[in-house]
Amino acid sequence: MQPADTLTLLERATRLAVQLQSRQTGIVANIYRGGETLDLSLNHTTSSTTVTPIATTPSASVMVAPFILSDNNSGMAAVSEVQAGRGLAYGANVLDWMANGTREAQHAPLFRRAFTWLMRGDANAALPAGISFSTAGYAGATVQKYIATTGKQGREVVCDIANAANTCWQQADLLVFGAGVKADPSLTALVGKYLAAGKAVIYMHNNWTESAGGRQVLLAMGMTLGGYPGNYFAGAAGVSVGQARTAEQSLGKSDQIGSLPNVLRMLANDNLVHSFSTDQTPTEPINKIHNDLAGFDGRGDAVFGSADTELYRLLVLWADLWRPNIEYGKGLSKTGSSAAFLRAYASDSWTHYSRSATTVSPKGQGGYMPVAAQSLPVVADEVVNVTIAQASGKTAIGRAALPGKPLTIEIVEAADGSSYGIQTSHIRTAGSPFDATYAHPRRPQSFAVPLPRSKVTTFVTPFGGPLFLNYSGTTGGSTVKLRIKGGAKYAHFDFSGAPPSDVEIAEAVAAVSRQDFGWMTAKFVGGEIQQTIGYAKSVIGSKSPRTYVMDELKGILFDTNHIANGYSNLPLMPNVKTICDSLGWTCDGPLHRAPGVQHFVGWIATCGFLCSGNPSDGFAGIGLGWGWAHELGHNTVQRVMHLDFGSNRGCVVECDNNNLAVAQTFRTYALLGQDENGNRTGHPALYQHILANRATNLEGEAQRSDMEARLWGGGAEAKMAFWMQLSFLYTRERLSMVQPTAATALEYHNMLTKGDRLVAKAWDATDPGKYGMGRFSDNKISNQDLLFVLSSKIIAKDLRKIFAMYGMPVSQKALDSVADLKLPVADRSFYAIAAGKSNRFSTGQWVNLEGQAPAYPF
Structure with a gap:
């Protein structure tokens, strides 16, 4: 690909988007427009869940249409065409209602048209005289009964269609799945095979709880379920369509492509003039593709691995070609060149990390990563031991992804039943391109990419960043071994497991001094730190970085909080042991285990100057000032310190946590002689x-x-x-x-x-x-x-x-x-x-x- 290909890519993407839009809206229009007057009202009640389109291989959300959206735009039903097959899904057991006439009778004509489209590809066609079907996790008698209401003959084919080894699925015209379908790693691919063969597939969520198997079925159809407990607590607008809804309104809600073609034309216009200060709507379709790409990475699906993902591939390639033109800061802003702003926004948004190559801006990534990081050496091949602190979470692994340099990661050794993923940076916010200056990529941290066992995962990012391991199903204190090729060392201090060697400490200290990578991280029992290298330097000052990390961050900031909260990761003090023994109290052991690792990020605050949460973040380096202890207190304060007497009397939020901040100030004075606050x-x-x-x-x-x-x-x-x-x-x-x-x-x-x-x-x-x-x-x-x-x-x-x-x-x-x-x-x-x-x-x-x-x- 050459820079001159940018217009060609945009032109092809625009034509394809228009074609997909016509196809998608045509399906829903075919169902809604039947000549007769249809009552479009529907109520799922709160015993339901959302069914919405997502990006997935092979269909992708541009191939899926929300068939019914509630009055507040929550998904109630969706349809899709996947290769030669068709899919229909509802977030409630509507097929049963229609079969037995127990609820929502006014929906029967529209449901009949959707069913006809599913079976024939045209809602106006006649159903075949006989329909053979098989079910999994759903009652065959209900399907049989519904087919009878259409005046046709239903014939059940007894077949375990959720079993990949079955050989009887070809005998059924219709395959019906319910929430009770058993989850299986091969189920998504199996349903994909059915669709590719031209089968009609229905999914009915005949429950309001989570269904892992149902989620796998829907994934093959390009759809997803809402999370537990679905819409159980939703208001009426979230689970119903009102009487006033018209067919045209429903069609408008079902258009997944929207204004994407117009935005692609804007991207091709060198002389674009648009006020992004007052109108941000051109970024909405960009954001939608951005979210779709997050879905690909989140599942470990390669955008460049399927013919059905052409639109996404064209947009990602265009983003690659434009990225070297971006210079963050300076004149790049919502009030500067409209073309430069929109192109930077789109290029930042259309990223894909599950691949082996990407491009970078040769002028750096603004406040996120300096230019010098692109020239850092990488380690050809090494095995890294990562200490795991708790059952699930995120943890720094001590290696970085450099901008534009691919790396591979493989799990060498890990506990049975545990699962992992990889991402750059554990941050909550990156600010906004709509701030006064477009200072860095809109979302410089990567999406999380799964790390399946017995497979080498390829990963690349245009922005770089410290690597974090996502983990679940693990045990605190365990270790994961990773083989990493192409990772880089940076300023990382790890005191969470075995003490680091003098060589490791010296390397991290030298990296702090060089400031050639954008970030410093520190890791110890109970806490992890990620902060920009500039903030780190400002807080460390003339101190030894080891003293800063061990004596201040761990020894005072976190240890004081843990002492005041009685956590058992620190040994019992002699007086405490004596008193606890005399009282018959159990004052150590797992009952008093710290609730989890607290992450701090020094870069940008989600709210105010410092903001609590996990991670807790702020516009400052992490140190012993009042603010970080205050935010840590928010996340760990116990109920015995929370006093609420009513009538605005007591010590509640923003007061109770300060008791823990007070503890840090007087302990800092006792240990370091620093008398603050x-x-x-x-x-x-x-x-x-x-x-x-x-x-x-x-x-x-x-x-x-x-x-x-x-x-x-x-x-x-x-x-x-x-x-x-x-x-x-x-x-x-x-x-x-x-x-x-x-x-x-x-x-x-x-x-x-x-x-x-x-x-x-x-x-x-x-x-x-x-x-x-x-x-x-x-x-x-x-x-x-x-x-x-x-x-x-x-x-x-x-x-x-x-x-x-x-x-x-x-x-x-x-x-x-x-x-x-x-x-x-x-x-x-x-x-x-x-x-x-x-x-x-x-x-x-x-x-x-x-x-x-x-x-x-x-």
Whole structure:
């Protein structure tokens, strides 16, 4: 192919798109337009699932038409022509309704026309006098009964049509599958064989749950099912067609090609003028092809492996030819050259990764990948061991795909029953070409491509990126061996398994310094990092990259969160073990396993400046600032820290997770001497609430209620101080310490969150007092009561006066449960710390609040 071929490719693609559009809409028009007036209303009810066209070999979505779309455009039925065969599918058991006349009688005439088209290729033709059929996962009696309603003779051919070894399928004119069809790796190819031979195939989803076998049948027909639980909870617009729907409206909804021919003509126009700032509609058909190509890659189907994929092949080849003309940034934008913008958008969108060659922009991939990456050396052949952290997820493998350089991947050794895929980058967002500048490819991360066993998978990307392994059905702590040819080394630090060698560390450190690859990754137990090399350099500064990764990212950011959450990937602290043993609590082992690997991405945030999720992302390098600990807290905070008293009082989202961020700030100071965000924890503010509450001269419940409104209806700084005051109280009452330390304060949080899990997962009905809940018949308890009873057990004091002082609405049942423990009642006290010094525990002093409260000592 030569650059001069771009127009030829567009012209051929345009002609083909028009032909496919005519064929596709012609099928549906043939069914809808029959001379008689048809009632087009239909209601699947919520016991249904969507049936929609997808891109697949051999048919592809351009060969499939949505026969019926609901009022909100969810798929209800679809038709397809696959080679010589025809397919019809519904997301509900409509064939049964039509056979028995039990529901939706008004749909019978339209269904009859669809059935006639299926059997004859023309909805206006006459059905044959006799129709032979076979079924799989569907009742033959229902098919027989429906055929009888048409006045024709049905004859069932008893044949196991879901078995690839059967030799009787040729005797049946009609093959009917239901959701009960047994899944089999060969089923899609088998149904494809039936269609290629000219058979009529029906699929009825006679259930609302997932059907793996049904999904395989539909895949051969170019269709897919909605995921579990289908439309079970959908509103009426998602499962029905209203009375006002006209045939022309339904035909319009069924057009899968849409405006693609016009957009292809726009791509061929060097003098294109279009305002993409105000009108983005030309990108819609581009996006549809983009999504179809994602389906090919997601199934491991080669676009260049079938004659039925010609339109996709033409568009992918055009994208290859245009890509070297793209220069991201600079003048490329929605307000610049319209032709350049639309061509870049289309070229970025029409990518295919399951192949051995592609093109690249010689000027780099903007903010995603520098030009220098294209010249990095690749490793000819190596076996890479990848540590797997949990049952399913994604993990960096420590090798990269370079822009335009193909590689092959083969599974050498992996656990039975596990499955894998490969992709570049684990990121949630890449921004948008419609931002002020088209700064990098619209979706630079690849789609995930399956890695089947006993097969070498070829992979190539025009944009490059660190390789991530998708995995499922695995066991945490296991290892997968991959043979990789053509991968590249980059700045990757892996402390998730065996310690890396000095050579490996030196190579990663050197790659950080060179900045010739766009990304740095780090991997350790409980967390993985992916960030641009520029952000990584800005955060590392003059530090050793190893110190940054081990001592800061792992040792503080993730370990502090794991300590505060009581996870068992870190050893029990001596005091915690002693106390847990004395209480009869199980404080280590699989019950307290960390919930999963948390991924962080430093590049672009999905929302705001930093955004929680997995991955959690932001416009910043990953470091020890408040933000990343705050986002990690969002994803790991436990219910015992979530307090909601109603009337906008309590400590809920954006407050509860901050308790974990506070833990990082004071531990960072204790270990590294970095004193940041010392003003976020408001001990003086909390004390002023106490003074103001006492000044009211209220008593008992009235005083507690007043404090609840002051503290729990107010700002977060005082609420965070409350949590720290409980941890300080633990060090004084349980450990007899004069002043708290960071390590001992964290012991309280560690046991509190362990207790939370124990109540939820290890409830002992014979000894509810083990967790301070003797008056509770089960483990159903409010969060504030749980906090009260667990804290009393951990601190070994009845904390009723402390909790009342802080306005906590504790139930009488919880108070009585703790009273049954016969613990000494803790005196009211407060550990005062000067404003801005909340991380400096040694600067504080205890204040006795049993009598008149003195002025704050700082």
